[in-house]
Amino acid sequence: MVFINTHIIFKIDMIKNIIFDLGGVIVKLDKNACIESFRKLGFEDFGNILNEFVQKGPFLDFELGLLTEDGFRSFIRQNIKNDVTDSEIDKAMSDFLVEIPAKKLETIMKLKSNYNVFLLSNTNPIAIKAVKPFFESSGMTMNDYFHRMFLSYQMKMAKPDVEIFAKVLEDASLKADETLFIDDGPANLYSASLLGYKTLLATQESDLETEIRSVL
Numbered sequence: 001m002v003f004i005n006t007h008i009i010f011k012i013d014m015i016k017n018i019i020f021d022l023g024g025v026i027v028k029l030d031k032n033a034c035i036e037s038f039r040k041l042g043f044e045d046f047g048n049i050l051n052e053f054v055q056k057g058p059f060l061d062f063e064l065g066l067l068t069e070d071g072f073r074s075f076i077r078q079n080i081k082n083d084v085t086d087s088e089i090d091k092a093m094s095d096f097l098v099e100i101p102a103k104k105l106e107t108i109m110k111l112k113s114n115y116n117v118f119l120l121s122n123t124n125p126i127a128i129k130a131v132k133p134f135f136e137s138s139g140m141t142m143n144d145y146f147h148r149m150f151l152s153y154q155m156k157m158a159k160p161d162v163e164i165f166a167k168v169l170e171d172a173s174l175k176a177d178e179t180l181f182i183d184d185g186p187a188n189l190y191s192a193s194l195l196g197y198k199t200l201l202a203t204q205e206s207d208l209e210t211e212i213r214s215v216l
Contacts (some may be wrong), residue, residue, distance in 0.1 A: 014198075018118070019181045020119050020182050022123060023121065023123070026100055026108070028204045034046075037092035041084050046079075058072065063123060076089050097130050100131075103207075109140075109144075111212070116147050116174075120168060121151055122159050148172060150168050150171075159185065159187075162195065165191060165192045176197045180215065182202050182211075183200075184202060
């Protein structure tokens with residue numbers, strides 16, 4: 001069966017569900033801008049707690065929901081001699097997030113009319129507050145783009161652990177072999193594939209429409 005929707009053709013075969021990563025797939029990221037913003041606040045070594053695909057230490061705890069917003073800000077302040085406000089810390093964190101190209105939002109919404117579309121992201125409450133306005137350019141909300149969102153800090157688990165992919169299947173009543181998972185992290189894709197997910201490596205430079213169409 002083939003659905004034609006506003007000049008984009010998506011073929012439905014085995015795949016019934018599409019799960020998107022957020023940062024690096026939908027949202028354009030600028031790691032260096034975030035590191036530089038924290039450096040300006042006085043946190044010279046902030047870059048050491050970030051990694052392209054795996055976070056560690058307090059940052060990972062924050063994305064696992066083991067550290068609250070206030071707890072994360074306290075950690076930041078422990079590493080900064082200057083007095084900084086909550087909003088300054090949150091702004092530095094949000095500088096990691098640049099934009100969502102309009103075409104990606106259009107593609108996701110068109111897919112949602114034919115597939116079950118989900119979000120699975122390693123993230124934290126400060127980042128989610130910052131990214132929500134990116135989805136509102138056309139008068140909709142972030143929730144409007146997905147049938148359901150799975151966020152690491154709410155689930156108390158994170159990629160690339162296999163358990164988070166198993167939990168998504170269980171909670172959403174999905175079959176792995178009917179589900180396409182799109183991520184920019186090879187380790188995350190590998191873990192999902194162990195459970196039978198179909199996978200697609202995409203980056204923030206990828207043309208999502210073209211890449212997804214090639215595997216559907």
